[in-house]
Amino acid sequence: MKKGRMNEIISDVRSFPSMSGTAVKVLKLVDDPESTASKIEELLRYDPAITANILKLTNSAYFGLPARIGSVRQAIVLLGWKRLGKLVMTSCVNAILDKPVPGYDLPSGELWRHSIAVSVAAELLAKELDIAADDEVYTAALLHDLGKLVLGNYVKEDLQAIEKAAGEGIPFQVAEREVLGTDHAEIGGRLLKSWSFPESLVKSVRWHHEPDGAKEPSVIIDLVHVANVLCLMIGIGVGREGLRYEPSPAATKRLGIKTRQLELVASQTLQWANELSDLFGAG
């Protein structure tokens, strides 16, 4: 590991652009039992881009409302607070996750498509397994690879050393740690912590490759972990490192998932992921 490298990476975490102010405010309002639909509407009025995205998402087949929604107020009434929070989060991270990612060689838009796909797959898994996972699963899945945006430049710089280490039969994130002193999951966790996100979300991102490393096992970490490997396998957001990650047998055991269920979720994920990620590309 190069000296001072870790300090450089941490300083990049600190200077990473934060979530949009609107997103943070809306998420606070969503959590606040005192807030009202009109407060949220008022806030979103000044952010036409987010409003447009929310309406697009609300009207997508995935969130499946029977009638066409034309206003934020209608969306709030029909979706409820929590689901609205989910949509705001999706709209806000689009701009961050849409970028190309060096090192992992993901072209522009591919990390975004992967993040959406993992969110969809994690929710479908929860449904298939009758796990009452709340909206946190969706958000954790959406943000799980955030750390790649910071670590990508460092991975690119030391790609040969990392690939050499990974070539010796260790998972890619372990090779990142050997060479860089940290990995993209840890950096993702640090980013969310610096944005004051709830601890459970921080942990889900931090341990998404190594769910058994968390102090307490968590169904959300396990779902994100399995959904992530599955999406890479079906080629959504699979980068230069290919499939050099190891699904945890303990996590699949804790979830009680069967092969049939995993394949069923794979068959359902693709269409929703394409539909949702294309909503933003369509302008």
Added chain:
Amino acid sequence: MRHVVQVGDMKAGKDGDVVVTHALGSCLGLMVHDPVARIGGLLHAMLPLSKINPQKAQANPYMFVDTGVVMLFKEIYNLGGKKSRLVVKAAGCGSPMGNNEMFKIGERNYTVLKKLLWKNNILLDAEDVGGTVSRTVHFYMSTGKTVIKSGQQEFEL
């Protein structure tokens, strides 16, 4: 013309065309070419058996190896391909690390393909399958040339 095949899809091409598919992880990439008719097709199938989701299979048979391979051969015959002349190559079917059987979708894709081909007296002429890499395939209709790219490596299959 250049055709790009998405996951769970198939594209056929004629002389002068190139058919491309990206990001073959555990999915199967199957390339079938007739060097005389100079036509061919590329299937990018995700899962081994259509019975896992019959509704999906009806809407999109290319998502599954069992239904997709049959449809690919049908298309090749429709375009004038002759069984005796066909050159068949496979790529992809990778798996993540470790021994978690559930995640060996790539191996199951490959097994179903081999069974289907065996039942129909068709042999694979070349293959680049398994491992943990993600593959891109360029398949040229004029000659049947098949180029695989994975990471830094690029070679002709």
